[in-house]
Amino acid sequence: IHVAFQSGFCAFVLSNYMRSLPHELTEAALVDGASVWRLYWQITLPLCKPAMAALATLLSIWIYNDFFWALVLISTGENMPITSALNNLSGQYFTDPNLVAAGSLLTAIPTLVVYFVLQKQFVSGLTLGSAKG
Numbered sequence: 001i002h003v004a005f006q007s008g009f010c011a012f013v014l015s016n017y018m019r020s021l022p023h024e025l026t027e028a029a030l031v032d033g034a035s036v037w038r039l040y041w042q043i044t045l046p047l048c049k050p051a052m053a054a055l056a057t058l059l060s061i062w063i064y065n066d067f068f069w070a071l072v073l074i075s076t077g078e079n080m081p082i083t084s085a086l087n088n089l090s091g092q093y094f095t096d097p098n099l100v101a102a103g104s105l106l107t108a109i110p111t112l113v114v115y116f117v118l119q120k121q122f123v124s125g126l127t128l129g130s131a132k133g
């Protein structure tokens with residue numbers, strides 16, 4: 001489900017990012033005799049690192065924090081992702097707020113790790129098209 005919903009977003013972001021790359025780089029590589037595959041692997045793909053890091057950060061956080069599809073499609077508790085399993089910590093007649101807060105903090109740790117590891121590329125990928133010139 002996530003592949004179907006997020007593929008269009010990823011293709012849109014990457015295509016717009018690749019359009020902003022300078023054409024002079026690809027033209028110079030073609031003049032020097034580089035093949036299309038070499039052009040892609042050695043010029044285009046390394047230049048797309050900030051956009052891919054921003055997409056990896058956003059998509060991993062969106063998929064990890066998915067609550068709706070897990071509740072709709074998964075019926076047993078042992079197969080639910082951790083964010084949907086947090087819903088089971090509160091009962092109908094009693095809820096332990098300390099337990100829910102501790103579970104929420106533990107759930108947030110992987111998201112924070114992904115963000116801090118890719119923070120530099122994430123910020124540069126998001127701010128790349130913000131200035132003219």
